[in-house]
Amino acid sequence: MLAAERAHLDRAAGCLAEMRVAASAVTDAGVDSWASERLGAARARRLAALAADPGVPPFFGRTDALPAAGAGAGETFHIGRRHVRDAAGDPVVIDWRAPMSRPFYQASATDPHGLARRRRFGFSGGELTGYEDEVLEAGDGPGEFLREEHSSRVLLREIERPRSGPMRDIVATIQPDQDDIVRAPLAASLCVQGAPGTGKTAVGLHRAAYLLYTHGGQLARTGVLVVGPNRAFLRYIEQVLPTLGEVDVAQATVAELTARVPVRAADSAAAGELKGDARLAEVLRRALWGEIAKPVDDVLVPLAGRRYRVPVERLKRAVDDLRRRGRAAEDQQLLHYAAGRERLAMLLAEDARRQKEAAGGSPTDAETRRGARSAEVREFCDRVWPAWDAAGLLFALWSDADRLARAARGVLDADEQALLRWPVVPRSVRSAPWTPADAVLADELAGLLERTAGHGHVVVDEAQDLSPMQCRAIARRLGAGSLTVLGDLAQGTSPWSPADWARTLADLGRPAAAVTPLTTGYRVPAEVLDFANRLLPVIAPGLPAATAVRSEPGSLAVRPVAALAGPLADVVADLVERPGSIGVVCADAVADEVVALLGAAGLPAARLTDDGEDPGRVAVVPATLAKGLEFDAVxxxxxxxxxxxxxxxLHRLYVVLTRAVSTLVVLHRGDLPAPLSRDAGQPV
Structure with missing residues (x-):
């Protein structure tokens, strides 16, 4: 039987190679340059989707269906990361996202989904080394086999496989509760409250891949966006979707999405927290729409060689009507500011056109448009509805106390306004001391000025740390699409981190999104997770603690030390002898000192930075960059x-303690934080 499966593996690899050859052979008919460009792009995408990864086998599982009445054996399907067909078009491997693959993830003894057997394959370096069958007979309940003594060895080996390099896909190990989220309908917006090790990030990425497979035509037009907390995190996850055959997904941080001004400064803690407050949206809205003035005189509009007077009363009505439409409630906004200015110019030209038609003339549409662009109309619009760009208006707001006071009246008090103003007015917009929070506010203004293009689906990870203003920036890019929110309230480390998801979902524009918990930890050993869970009653009272599916005796070591230097080097030297990645996590302020300490001991360590560069085997991780990452040993x-x-x-420490897949060593000088000190003192 193993020989037969290896033969099928070879056949699948050969068919996949033939599919790549066929995709490369697609020729350009030379219809026109546009068609050639589109064909070339489609061929490049197809080749990228079919790209071979020598360490990734064509399939990882198999389903054997129950035979039909009166028939012999049931149908057999091999399940893999992408569809593979032979020269005749018959399936050799079924894509894991196809409906017929779902029983592989959902079948249980109590509900076999029409399967007689589920087979999981074990691989080493791309070579098939064995398989394990699960006969779906009456017995264990759904999803329980992982917790039993007869747990799937192949499944656990895949979960425990050492980490090196970027995050891998989890298509071979998706569990039923994860699969339900992955395959939720495109129209559904979801919030996944995922405890550490539950795979929430992987689930979100696999959901994006599933939606692109199932709704490719629709999402090809609108696109999918993945938003992560920092560039290091995005570098860690960047290969997951390409491995699954999806190469056209945009991945960005909030800072990259909102890069409206050149950031060159940092806010004080108080100013940064205030700039993330949702009240700033109202201040900015008032600042922009408050620039509109009342017309004070008639305007002469040139049209087809004559001038037509538009009386001031009609001008006032036009301006008031447009302003009301633009200043409506956010979810009912009918008009953006820049479009309102253009519409005002056209209203003047159309008024002149009606006057000419009443006198027997018949001006053309082109003449009317020229009237709207005339110097007289532009001069009127500049006085009444001035043109602004986002950076320019924010510069004016932070530079002018009176302007800010008018916009913030009844919203911010005097002390809060003082936090926002620049003590010294910069010489220009470009030389201003812009901060990351300013960039988000400039993006808010840009969204008021003009419509922001939206995506068909947006995946937001580590959402518990987003400020209300950052949430609004993401919501603008969502448009009419759906949303997958990923996070853990217990891992909230920002000033805006909420106690529940209601406010964040409202700020993201999807208040009705269903919150789905993931509480089964697949990656973090029980010993490590139970240790970290001691913090939960303090940092997130009422939040259910995660439970681990596997136990690794010896995976946790807590050691008091008088100084870090010697013990830290000894521990890392020992870990380097084992396979897998190593993360040394410390307070940000001492990260460089730790790198130097390990370097002096002859250990090749490098600091992880926000730019996403790979630090190598031993990464010294500032605590503020640890979120979302995993290491074999921490x-x-x-x-x-x-x-x-x-x-x-304490929330940050909870994040740090849950980054380990196999081994966690805690070296502490002085006392541990009180919730952790109970029975903690295991020697290394």
């Missing part, structure tokens, strides 16, 4: 310093 250096570094330090 060494937490001086947890008390991590806690002391920020207001929500």
């Amino acid at each position: 060494v937490v250096a001086d947890p008390a310093a991590i806690v002391a570094a920020e207001r929500r330090g």
Whole structure:
């Protein structure tokens, strides 16, 4: 039987190679340059989707269907990361996203979904080394086999496989609760409250891949966007979707989405927190629409060689009507500011046109458009409805106390306004000390000025840390599409981190999104997870603790030390002898010191930075960059310093303690934080 499966593996690999050859052979008929360009792009996408990864086998599982009445054996399908067909067009491997693949993920003894058997394959370096069959007979309930003594060894080996390099897909190990989220309808907006190790990030990415497969035509027009907390995180996940055959998904941080001004400064903690407050949206709206003035005189509009007077009363009515439409409630806004200015110019020209028609003339549409662009109309619009760009108006607002006071009246008090103003007015917009929070506010203004293009689906990870203004920036890029929100309230480390998801979902524009919990931890050992869970009653009372499916005795070591230097180097030196990635997590302020310490001991360590560069085998991770990452082994250096570094330090420590897949070593000087100190003192 193993020989037969290896033969099928070879056949699948050969068919996949033939599919790549066929895609390369697609020729250009030379119809026109546009068609050639489209064909070339489609061929490049197809080749990228079919690209071979020597470490990734064509299939990872098999389903054997129950035979039909009176028939022999039931149909057999091999399940893989992409569809593979032979020269005749018959399927050799079924894409994991296809409806007929779903029983592989959902079948259980109590509900076999028409299957007699599920087979999982074990691989090493792309070579098929064995398989394991699960005969779906009455017995265990759905999803319970992982917790039993007869757990799937192949499944657990895949889950425990050492981490090196970027994040991998989880198509071979998706569990029923994860599969339900992955295959939710495109129209459904979801919020996944995922505890550490539950695979929420992978589930969100696989959902994007599933939606692109199932609704490719629709999403090809509108696109899919993945938003992550920083560039290091995006580098970590960037290969997941291409491995699944999806190469056209945009991935960005909020900072990259909102790069409206050149960021060159940082806010104080108080100013940064205020700039993320949802009240700033109202201040900016008032600042922009408050620039509109009342007309004070008639305007002469040139049209087809004559001038027509538009009386001031009609001008006032036109301006008031447009302003009311633009200043409507956010979810009912009918008109953006720049479009309102253009519409005002056309209203003047159309008024002149009606006057000419009443006198027996018949001006053309082109003449009317020229009237709207005339110097007289432009001069009127500049006085009444001035043109602004986002950076220019924000510059004016932070530079002018009176302007800010008018916009913030009844919204921000005097002290809050003082936090926003620049103490010294910069010479120009480009030289201004813009901060990351300013960029988000400039993006808010840009969204008021003009419509922001939306995506068909947006996946937002680590959403619990987003400010209300950052949420609004993402919501603008959502348009009429759907949303997958990923996060963990217990891992909230920003000043805006909520106690529940209601406010965040409202700020993201999807208040009715269903919140789905994931509480089964597949990646983090029980010993590590139980240790970190001691913090939950303090940082997230009422939030269910995650439970791990696997136990690894010896995976946790907590050691008091007088100084870090010697013990840290010894621990890392020991871990380097084992396979897998190593993350040394410490307070941001001492990251360079830790790199130097390990370097002096002859250990090749490098600091992880926000630019996404790979630091190599041993990464020294500033605590603020640890979120969303995983390492086979994690060494937490001086947890008390991590806690002391920020207001929500215990939340940050919870994040740090849950990054380990196989081994966690905690080296602490002085006392551990109180929730962790109970029975903690295991020697390394």
